[in-house]
Amino acid sequence: MKHITIDLKNALSFIDQNNFKNYDKLVKNHDEQLLKKTGKGNDFLGWINLPQTISKEHLLEINDTAKHLAAISEYIVVIGIGGSYLGAKAVLEALTGQFDHLKHKNKNPQILFAGHNLSEDYHYELLDFLQDKKYSIIVISKSGTTTEPAIAFRLLRKDLETRLGKQEASKRIVAITDASIGALRNMADQENYKSFIIDDDIGGRYSVLSPVGLLPIACAGYNIEELIAGAKSMLDISQQDSFDENPVYQYAAIRHALYSENKTTEILANYDPRLTFISEWWKQLFGESEGKENKGIFPASVSFTTDLHSMGQYIQEGLRNIFETVISIEKTKFNIQIPHDEDNFDKLNFLAGKPIDFVNKMAELGTTLAHIDGNVPNIKIILPEISEWYIGELIYLFEKSCAISGYLLGINPFDQPGVEAYKKNMFALLEKPGFEEETKKIRKRLN
Ligand code: PA5
Numbered sequence: 001m002k003h004i005t006i007d008l009k010n011a012l013s014f015i016d017q018n019n020f021k022n023y024d025k026l027v028k029n030h031d032e033q034l035l036k037k038t039g040k041g042n043d044f045l046g047w048i049n050l051p052q053t054i055s056k057e058h059l060l061e062i063n064d065t066a067k068h069l070a071a072i073s074e075y076i077v078v079i080g081i082g083g084s085y086l087g088a089k090a091v092l093e094a095l096t097g098q099f100d101h102l103k104h105k106n107k108n109p110q111i112l113f114a115g116h117n118l119s120e121d122y123h124y125e126l127l128d129f130l131q132d133k134k135y136s137i138i139v140i141s142k143s144g145t146t147t148e149p150a151i152a153f154r155l156l157r158k159d160l161e162t163r164l165g166k167q168e169a170s171k172r173i174v175a176i177t178d179a180s181i182g183a184l185r186n187m188a189d190q191e192n193y194k195s196f197i198i199d200d201d202i203g204g205r206y207s208v209l210s211p212v213g214l215l216p217i218a219c220a221g222y223n224i225e226e227l228i229a230g231a232k233s234m235l236d237i238s239q240q241d242s243f244d245e246n247p248v249y250q251y252a253a254i255r256h257a258l259y260s261e262n263k264t265t266e267i268l269a270n271y272d273p274r275l276t277f278i279s280e281w282w283k284q285l286f287g288e289s290e291g292k293e294n295k296g297i298f299p300a301s302v303s304f305t306t307d308l309h310s311m312g313q314y315i316q317e318g319l320r321n322i323f324e325t326v327i328s329i330e331k332t333k334f335n336i337q338i339p340h341d342e343d344n345f346d347k348l349n350f351l352a353g354k355p356i357d358f359v360n361k362m363a364e365l366g367t368t369l370a371h372i373d374g375n376v377p378n379i380k381i382i383l384p385e386i387s388e389w390y391i392g393e394l395i396y397l398f399e400k401s402c403a404i405s406g407y408l409l410g411i412n413p414f415d416q417p418g419v420e421a422y423k424k425n426m427f428a429l430l431e432k433p434g435f436e437e438e439t440k441k442i443r444k445r446l447n
Contacts (some may be wrong), residue, residue, distance in 0.1 A: 002384040003237060006247040007252050010368060010378035011323065015257045020031045023253035024094075024243040025425045026410075030407035033250070039407055041414030045200030047399060050209050051232035051392075059225060062211055065174060065194060066218035070109050070317075072172065073136040077156060078216045079115035079127070080140035080188055081148045082284060083204020084176075088216035089113060090281035091208065094274050095222050095392050106342075108221035114156065115139070115149030123155055130159070136172040140212050140220070142198045143181020147426070150430035153184075166191070176211050203414050206399055223388045230392025237393075238400050244385065248397055251379070252404035253324075258377055259297050259409075263323040267315065268301045270327045271364050274386060276303050278327070289402050305363050312367075316374045323377040327394070328364060331385040332357045 012020065033039035069076055078088060092111055101110055112127055112135075137160065139153045160169035175188035175195040189196040196211035207213065209231055214224045222265060238248040255266065266286070268279045279301035292294035300322075302311050315322065338359075340352035351359065368378050381397070383390045406413025428438035 004247060004384075004390060004397060005382045006250050007380040007382065008250055010372050010380070011254050011258065013372075014263070014323075014375075014377040015254075015261055017171055019167050020253065020257055021259065024249075026408065027253050027404050028241075030252075030404045033407060034403055034429070040412035044201055044203045044206070044414035046199045046371065047203075047206035047209065048196070048403075049235070050202070051228050051235050051396060054209070054228060058211075059228070062196070062214050062224065063218050065196075066215060069136045069138070069172070069174065069219055070221075072134065073109045074133050075112055075135040076109045076138060076216070077112045077114050077130070077135055077218050078138045078210070079113075079138065079149045079152045079156065081116045082139040082288075083207050084146075084149065084212055085116050086205075086277070086281040086284050087208025087213035090277040090389055091213060091222070091227065091395075092220055092360060092388055093277040095217075095388065096220065096274075098274065107161050107412055109136075109219060111216055111220050115146075115152035118148055118151070123152065127155065127159055127229065130156075132289040135160075136174070138174045138176065138186065138215055140176040140198075141182070141184050142178055142204055142207070142212075143146060144177045144184030144186075146238060147423070151185070167313065174215065176215065194220075195236070203416075205281075206414075208395055226388035227392040227395075229393075230387075230389035231396040232392075233389070234393040234396035234400075238396070247381070248400045248404065251397065252401040252408060254379055255401075255405055256408040258323045262321055263297075263377060265298045265300055265322045267324045267325055268299065268327065269304055269307075269323055270302075270329075271304050271360050272329055272386070273303050273306070275327055275329075278391075278394070279303075285398055285402050286405070288416050288419070289406050290409060292411040292418070295411060297405075301415070304367060305360070307365075308367060315376060316369060320375050322381065324368075324371055325379040326364065326368065328382050329386055330382060333386065414431065 030039065034045060037045055078085060088111075100106065112126065114123070137153070137156055139149060141149050157169065157173065160172060163169075164172070170191050170193055173193045174185050175192070175193045176198060177184040177195065179185070179187065179197045179200070186191070196215065198207060198210060198212060202210055209228060214227070217227065218224045234248070236247060240246045243249050268282050270276070270279065270358060283299040283301060286297065286299040302315075315324070332355075335355055337353055337355055338348065338351045340349060368380070372378055381394070383394060403413050424435075425442060427435045428442040431439050
């Protein structure tokens with residue numbers, strides 16, 4: 001069976017290759033810190049062995065809950081923000097056909113998202129859309145107190161309760177939260193919601209392979225066992241001692257080597273729009289993990305060839321502090337060839353009979369070469385195809401290399417102290433009880 005591989009040849013020429021050999025030992029040491037739990041943030045390492053520790057019974061319980069929700073719902077609204085929504089959204093976007101949401105007869109319920117923004121219009125439109133639909137709610141919050149999902153949950157819960165009564169509504173609500181603390185845990189216990197626990201040692205952005213990601217993915221009809229098996233396969237690969245056969249080590253090492261050469265922005269590029277949200281999830285994973293102590297690579301993303309017509313100019317000739325990581329898909333799911341045309345007005349007959357993916361691959365190669373010529377180092381991550389298995393491999397590859405990358409930078413990749421700053425100001429401005437002093441201070445500042 002094929003696995004995800006990584007190709008560094010177009011990045012190595014931008015760094016001191018003799019120095020790069022030292023990374024072999026460095027990354028192994030940091031991996032050992034992770035495995036022996038001796039590094040920073042070592043109380044947040046529950047995700048490392050998750051693909052092999054998650055039990056069959058647990059997966060069965062998730063699948064059974066998904067079946068129950070699917071049987072009673074046309075739509076399932078997943079409420080969550082950050083790590084409590086991006087993983088599921090990324091996997092669903094990658095696996096779902098681009099126009100499936102427009103098909104009238106879908107076998108599985110469609111998954112909608114809420115609680116990831118504070119737009120009044122978004123919430124109005126969502127409620128308006130749902131008013132004549134059968135729907136259920138999966139509400140996800142580890143802390144159980146995050147403002148955005150709490151507001152969305154209050155709105156949707158009220159809507160369900162008004163329509164069905166409290167008891168019937170409670171059968172359509174599943175909560176995923178902490179085992180014992182937080183408002184959501186209290187509510188779930190009191191209202192008798194079916195609930196799943198987010199383990200204490202799994203942080204939001206590392207939680208996609210827990211019920212946080214798995215339940216919404218299962219509700220949409222995808223094979224969560226395959227996703228976990230793929231992640232487990234990358235876990236095994238990541239334990240290979242040989243640096244050259246370990247894409248996790250290689251990715252962490254080359255990122256840091258490029259960062260040391262002042263390549264401080266990484267652009268994750270894809271050539272398939274289905275991967276756009278994989279990039280959004282990756283941005284949170286690396287951005288929230290590494291951006292600390294005035295350090296860290298800035299994670300950006302593009303979808304090609306679309307963005308070659310918008311961001312291509314900057315990448316080719318802008319500030320030379322960027323490197324590019326391309327997720328390259330070897331095999332498409334479907335085949336479609338460019339037709340022959342008698343008139344040939346568009347002069348495309350030289351491509352007649354060629355699959356569209358051939359053109360896409362030549363665009364990818366041409367772009368890579370152009371960007372290398374423009375001094376943009378290129379890392380290539382090769383997926384044999386888009387499937388549950390390979391998305392599972394990709395998730396684990398990114399999670400583990402992110403943790404090692406964080407240790408290479410000398411920071412704690414598992415906390416996010418900076419996220420609190422905006423919340424403090426927002427609560428002060430909203431005059432939240434308990435924030436009286438902050439309210440006074442912020443008012444003074446604004447006057
Ligand atoms: O990765 C993280 O820890 C964050 O992005 C959280 O997932 C996000 O802030 C949501 O938090 P919670 O699940 O507590 O509502």
